[in-house]
Amino acid sequence: MTAETTEQAVSTGPSEGRSRIEVRCPADGRLVGRVPDLGAAGVASAAKQLREAQPEWEAIGPTGRAKHMRNFLDWILDNEANLIGIMQEETGKSWGDASLEIAMAVDLINYYSGHAAEFLADRKVRSWGAAGMTKRLRVFARPYQLVGMITPWNGPLGGPMLDGVAALMAGATVLFKPSEVTPFTWAEASRGWLEDIGAPPVLANITGGAEAGAAVVDEVDMVMFTGSTRTGRKIAARAGERLIPCSLELGGKDPMIVLADADIDRASSAAAWGGMWNSGQICISVERVYVEAPVYDEFVSKVTEKVANLRQGMDPDGSFATDVGAMCTPAQIDIVKSHVDDALAKGARVLTGGKRAETGQFFEPTVLVDVDHSMLCMRDETFGPTLPIMKVGDEREAVQLANDTPYGLSASVWTSDRRRADRISRQVEAGAVNQNNVMMSTFQMTIPMSGWKQSGVGSRSGGAPGMLKFCRQQSVVSERIKLKSEAHWYPYVPKKSRFQAKMVRFLGAHDWRRRLGRAPKR
Ligand code: NAD
Numbered sequence: 429m430t431a432e433t434t435e436q437a438v439s440t441g442p443s444e445g446r447s448r449i450e451v452r453c454p455a456d457g458r459l460v461g462r463v464p465d466l467g468a469a470g471v472a473s474a475a476k477q478l479r480e481a482q483p484e485w486e487a488i489g490p491t492g493r494a495k496h497m498r499n500f501l502d503w504i505l506d507n508e509a510n511l512i513g514i515m516q517e518e519t520g521k522s523w524g525d526a527s528l529e530i531a532m533a534v535d536l537i538n539y540y541s542g543h544a545a546e547f548l549a550d551r552k553v554r555s556w557g558a559a560g561m562t563k564r565l566r567v568f569a570r571p572y573q574l575v576g577m578i579t580p581w582n583g584p585l586g587g588p589m590l591d592g593v594a595a596l597m598a599g600a601t602v603l604f605k606p607s608e609v610t611p612f613t614w615a616e617a618s619r620g621w622l623e624d625i626g627a628p629p630v631l632a633n634i635t636g637g638a639e640a641g642a643a644v645v646d647e648v649d650m651v652m653f654t655g656s657t658r659t660g661r662k663i664a665a666r667a668g669e670r671l672i673p674c675s676l677e678l679g680g681k682d683p684m685i686v687l688a689d690a691d692i693d694r695a696s697s698a699a700a701w702g703g704m705w706n707s708g709q710i711c712i713s714v715e716r717v718y719v720e721a722p723v724y725d726e727f728v729s730k731v732t733e734k735v736a737n738l739r740q741g742m743d744p745d746g747s748f749a750t751d752v753g754a755m756c757t758p759a760q761i762d763i764v765k766s767h768v769d770d771a772l773a774k775g776a777r778v779l780t781g782g783k784r785a786e787t788g789q790f791f792e793p794t795v796l797v798d799v800d801h802s803m804l805c806m807r808d809e810t811f812g813p814t815l816p817i818m819k820v821g822d823e824r825e826a827v828q829l830a831n832d833t834p835y836g837l838s839a840s841v842w843t844s845d846r847r848r849a850d851r852i853s854r855q856v857e858a859g860a861v862n863q864n865n866v867m868m869s870t871f872q873m874t875i876p877m878s879g880w881k882q883s884g885v886g887s888r889s890g891g892a893p894g895m896l897k898f899c900r901q902q903s904v905v906s907e908r909i910k911l912k913s914e915a916h917w918y919p920y921v922p923k924k925s926r927f928q929a930k931m932v933r934f935l936g937a938h939d940w941r942r943r944l945g946r947a948p949k950r
Contacts, residue, residue, distance in 0.1 A: 449608050449637065454520030454754040454789035455742035463611045463635035471603065471643035474632035475574060478601035482573045485630045486599035490544035493597055496627040497541040503620045504533055509746060511613060515584050516742055518610040520754025520789060523743050525706050529586040532871070536593045539873045540895060544597040547892040548899070558935055559916075564906045569899040571599035576648035578605045578641050578663070580655040581756050582709040582811075584613035591652045591675075591888055591898075592631070598898040601630040605644045607655075608637040609757055642666065645674075650898065653677070654711075657835075657882050664885065675886035675897060678879055679809045680711045680837030683830035684866065685852065686727055687823060688720040690842035694864065696730035702840070702866030703815040704738060704752050704793050709760065711883075712838045712860075712867050716799075716806050717817040718826040724819045728779070728797060731815060735793045736780040742788075752813060754789045764791050764812030767805040771796050771816065774803050781813070801832055809835070823852060831857045836880030840866045857881065 448462040464470075485493065504511065508530055515526045551567040575595045579587035588604050595602050606614040618633035634640050638659075645651050645666045653663045654677040667674035684702065686695050702714035719727045743749035755761040761784055768782055781794030791813055799806055799816040806816055820826045830839060838860035841852045846863075853861040859878040860869035870877050876890030888894055915928055930945065937943040 449611065449635065451518050451609070451611065453517050453742075454756055455516075456788055458517075460517045461612060463608075463615070465608070465636040466634050466640050467636065468639070468643035468646070470636070471634055471640060471647055474634060475603055475647040477629060478574055478603060478632055481629050482571075482599075482601045485601060485628055486571055490541075490548050490597060490599075493599065494541035494544060496625070497537050497593065497597060499625040500621055500627065501534060501537040501541075503625050504530065504537075504617070507616075507620060511585060511616060513745060514616055515610075515613045516753075518612050519581070519584060519756050520742050521706065522741070522748075522750045522753040523746060524748050524751065525753055527748075528705075529583055529589075532583075532586045533589045533593075535871075536589050536873065540593045540597045543891075544895065547895045548598065550904075558931070562907060562909045562911065564908050566904045566906075568902040568904055569598070569896055570902045571595075571899050572649040573600065574603060574648045574650075575600045575898055576603045576605065576644040576651040578644060578651065578653045578655065579607060579614075581607035581609035582706060582711075584610040585617060587654055588614050588617070590654070591894075594888075594895045595652070595898040596630060598895050600650075600898050601632075603632050603634060603644050603648055605634045605636070605641050608635070608640075611635045646670070648672065650674070652888075652898075660884070675888070676879070676884045677711070677877070677888060678837075678882065678884045679811075679835060680713075680879065680883050681715045681807070681809050681833045681835040682712055682838050682840070682858070683833075683856075684714045684717045684840045685823070685826045685830055685842060685856075686717065686719040686723065687826070687841075687843040687848070688722040689844045689848075690723065691844065691864070692723055692726050692730060695842045696727055696734055698840070698842075698866045699727075699731050699815055700734040700738065700793075704735065704813045705867070707752055707755050707791070708764075708813040709756060709811050710867070712870050713811075714815065714840065714866055715810055717815060718820045718829055719817060720823070720826070721819055721821060724817075728795070728817055731817065732779045732795045735795050735815065738793045740785070740790055740793065752793055755791055755812060756789070758789060760811060761789050761791055764810055764814060767803075767808070767810045767812070768794060768796065768814060770804045771799055774800075776803060776805075776816070801829065807833065823848070827852060827855045831855075834882045837883040838862065838867070838869055838877075840864075859883065859887070 447465045449465050450462050451460040453460050512526045548569045553565040555563050555565050577592055615633050621627050651674045657678040660676040660678045664674055738751040740752045741750040742753050776796050776799045779795040781792035784791045794814045796816040799818050836858045839856045839858040840862040841849050843849050849863040859880045862868050873889045874891045876887040878887030934943050
């Protein structure tokens with residue numbers, strides 16, 4: 429991929445006179461390319477085209493849409509190496525980390541294209557009460573015409589796919605606004621959809637930053653946002669002003685609780701992967717660990733060994749030669765460094781890692797001990813390859829510390845006692861709990877992913893609700909019996925209306941005195 433070709437490939441809508449965003453590879457600083465920063469005009473023109481295309485997209489139904497979606501799946505698999513290569517260039521990920529995004533895309537397409545007809549089927553509902561006896565009730569799921577999907581830089585393919593597949597399969601058109609930090613992967617995927625497989629023009633790719641994102645919120649009928657809590661707040665405020673629904677998947681500070689009866693080999697491997705996958709740049713990554721005193725030393729020594737053995741770097745095409753890649757942005761690496769420096773200044777110790785590499789935007793996979801809640805690394809989202817580990821006296825202390833955060837995205841609990849795991853899960857204030865595993869809840873499309881507290885509003889996935897959130901519920905009432913008039917229509921006739929009032933009382937009251945309209949006893 430060259431800078432010039434990518435610049436052309438991503439142009440969407442009017443871009444003359446607009447500034448360009450330059451993207452450099454975080455691993456080695458080489459120029460990846462430039463994209464136009466499309467402002468409000470670019471967003472408005474793309475939105476208009478999508479609105480024109482939407483009625484036909486809705487009309488072809490889930491089976492028609494699934495055909496295009498499966499062609500897209502074939503295209504993704506046929507272009508796997510190219511997509512991962514682009515992802516690597518703009519993120520500095522390892523090949524292994526990046527390839528998991530392909531797996532997610534495949535799973536999402538198969539799940540939603542396979543279930544859309546069932547999820548979107550008209551719902552027949554029984555009527556209630558005497559007034560509904562002659563009525564036939566159904567609920568149609570009608571998509572929002574235009575959904576805005578604003579995503580962060582940590583998953584350039586997985587991020588848009590996570591909700592984009594469900595929204596498109598619901599019959600909505602989608603205005604995608606990927607992060608300005610990593611605009612190329614989704615630009616290529618959008619190009620594949622529109623040009624290579626010739627699918628209908630029901631998605632548009634908007635390149636640009638905060639201004640373009642804000643313009644998306646101003647154009648759409650519903651907004652799905654994934655990103656920081658700070659930006660989520662702004663989007664919710666604007667969506668509130670416009671009275672459009674928004675669904676927010678925000679930051680996290682996920683705790684891992686390791687109890688004395690846990691399988692420490694497995695738990696330490698999970699901590700190494702869960703803390704370091706994607707260089708820790710995952711909303712649901714393990715951000716802090718609480719370990720019961722009897723197994724603390726064993727856990728720390730095993731995690732340290734596993735983390736120290738991780739290979740860091742951006743490995744070439746398909747080699748799977750490294751584990752952990754680069755940090756996406758200089759700002760993020762600064763945050764990680766500030767958390768480590770703060771911890772060290774307050775008495776923590778680094779057991780492995782602890783500093784940024786001399787070349788490239790890499791931060792060494794790091795294990796910190798002797799940490800406490802006075803430190804940034806235990807309270808603020810680090811979003812980097814660090815594992816601060818704290819010793820706790822018992823499960824009560826672990827739960828209390830796990831909940832000592834404004835976030836509530838997910839958590840993990842490690843114990844060989846199932847009842848204990850359930851008991852603790854019910855005490856943890858988070859939208860998901862993984863028992864003896866990490867991060868797995870997010871990859872299960874049949875259960876909801878919902879951030880509690882400041883980690884989000886609404887949820888994604890969870891079977892049908894993951895698709896129906898992109899629809900409006902349309903209630904349709906039709907007549908079972910052809911009547912000339914309804915009992916409550918004009919004109920009111922005293923005899924008929926009195927009889928009706930008596931029937932309301934007779935059928936609705938809970939006791940005989942009221943049913944028969946007797947006066948209350950004094
Ligand atoms: P960010 O909030 O800075 O940016 C996210 C997106 O919002 C980008 O596309 C950006 O251009 C856009 N944006 C910025 N300002 C905007 C505005 N005023 N109006 C509209 N759009 C605007 O987040 P980031 O730094 O790209 O990503 C990291 C954050 O994302 C972390 O906090 C991480 O936890 C979170 N995240 C959450 C999930 C989840 O599912 N809960 C998943 C991945 C990442």
